[in-house]
Amino acid sequence: MTRRIPAEPFPFVVDTAALGLVVIDMQRDFLEAGGFGSSLGNDTRPLRAIIPTVRRLLDGFRVLGRPVIHTRECHRPDLSDCPGAKRSRGRPCLRIGDLGPLGRVLVAGEPGSEIVPELAPRPGESVIDKPGKGAFCRTGLDDLLRRLGVRQLVVAGVTTEVCVQTTMREANDRGYECLLAADATASYVPGFKTATLSMITAQGAIVGWTALTGTILGALQ
Ligand code: C5J
Numbered sequence: 001m002t003r004r005i006p007a008e009p010f011p012f013v014v015d016t017a018a019l020g021l022v023v024i025d026m027q028r029d030f031l032e033a034g035g036f037g038s039s040l041g042n043d044t045r046p047l048r049a050i051i052p053t054v055r056r057l058l059d060g061f062r063v064l065g066r067p068v069i070h071t072r073e074c075h076r077p078d079l080s081d082c083p084g085a086k087r088s089r090g091r092p093c094l095r096i097g098d099l100g101p102l103g104r105v106l107v108a109g110e111p112g113s114e115i116v117p118e119l120a121p122r123p124g125e126s127v128i129d130k131p132g133k134g135a136f137c138r139t140g141l142d143d144l145l146r147r148l149g150v151r152q153l154v155v156a157g158v159t160t161e162v163c164v165q166t167t168m169r170e171a172n173d174r175g176y177e178c179l180l181a182a183d184a185t186a187s188y189v190p191g192f193k194t195a196t197l198s199m200i201t202a203q204g205a206i207v208g209w210t211a212l213t214g215t216i217l218g219a220l221q
Contacts, residue, residue, distance in 0.1 A: 005179065005219040007211035009201045012152075012179045016220065020067040020150035024135065024157030024164050024185075026054060026119045027072050029112035031158070034101030036112065039094040042188035047158050051118050053184045053213050054156050058119060060217040067148045068125040071135045073163060074106050074113040081131040081138070082106075134166035142174055152177045154216060155208075156184035161192040168200065168208050178208035181216055 005012040029035035031047045038044055061068050075082040079097050087096045094100045102112030108129055114120075121127050130139045145151075153171060155178050157164055164185050168178045180200060187193040200207040 003219050005209075005211055006215055007179060007209040008197075009205055009209070012177070012209040012211065014152055014179075014220075016064070016066070018149060018151040019154065019220075020069060020145065020148060020152070021057065021061040021154045021156070022069045022071065022135065022167070023054060023058065023119065024071050024155065024167055025073050025159075026051070026070070026115050026157050027074075027112065028102055028114055028116055029073075029106055031116050032102060032112075034112075036092075036094070036096070036105050037188060039092040039100065039105065040090055041092075044188070046186045046188060046190060050156075050158075050184055050186045051116060053181070054119055057154070057156055057181055057184050057213050057217070060213075060220065061154075062122065064220060067150055068121075069128060069141070069144070070115055070119075070121045070125060071128045071130055071141075071157070071163075071167075072108075072113055072115065073131075073133070074108040074110075074129050075131055077104070077107055077109065079107075132166075133163045134170040135163070136167065136170040136174065145176070151175070152179070154179050154181060156181045156213075158186050159192075160185045160187045161189075161196040162187075165196050165200065165207070172207055179216065180208060180210045181213045182210040183212050 030037040103110030
């Protein structure tokens with residue numbers, strides 16, 4: 001069934017049988033004090049503020065019965081998938097792999113790498129662990145989406161200008177169409193979010209579309 005979702009820069013025409021939801025990195029390491037994000041000096045509150053909206057989007061897709069995919073940015077315990085250039089970047093008080101209040105920073109299986117409890121994946125939902133910022137880089141996401149018959153993505157999560165935008169650009173290059181839920185994504189730096197939404201929709205949706213969660217769910221019902 002085809003639906004028309006009012007969106008920027010123009011309506012997103014969706015084939016509901018080809019639609020999936022991708023929720024990027026809503027992990028304790030990014031959303032809680034003591035995690036990776038706060039170790040880089042960030043205030044985590046803007047990220048925590050979107051939890052109820054992401055939950056609304058998740059619940060909407062669950063009711064629709066469309067595929068839900070969660071991603072987590074994390075590394076193997078031996079850090080063999082973490083380039084030195086990534087580990088050494090910035091001046092964090094904790095580096096990737098160091099032991100912090102949420103366990104080892106950005107390491108799979110540690111408490112900090114888990115998705116916050118309010119948004120915990122349900123049985124049947126896919127979870128993609130990714131070593132990079134983009135969810136297609138060294139993961140099985142492309143294969144998974146093809147298996148599921150998904151060609152159009154609603155995207156949510158954090159942070160807008162890093163992992164969300166990188167994933168949307170990767171998806172775009174692979175032929176997927178992406179609609180970003182503008183109130184279900186956040187950045188530690190609010191100005192970066194605003195700029196990213198503009199970049200995505202510029203030049204006739206060069207990366208994708210944006211719309212509010214209520215608008216998306218309203219059009220899909
Ligand atoms: C960052 C992410 N910001 N999930 N990761 O390092 O955006």
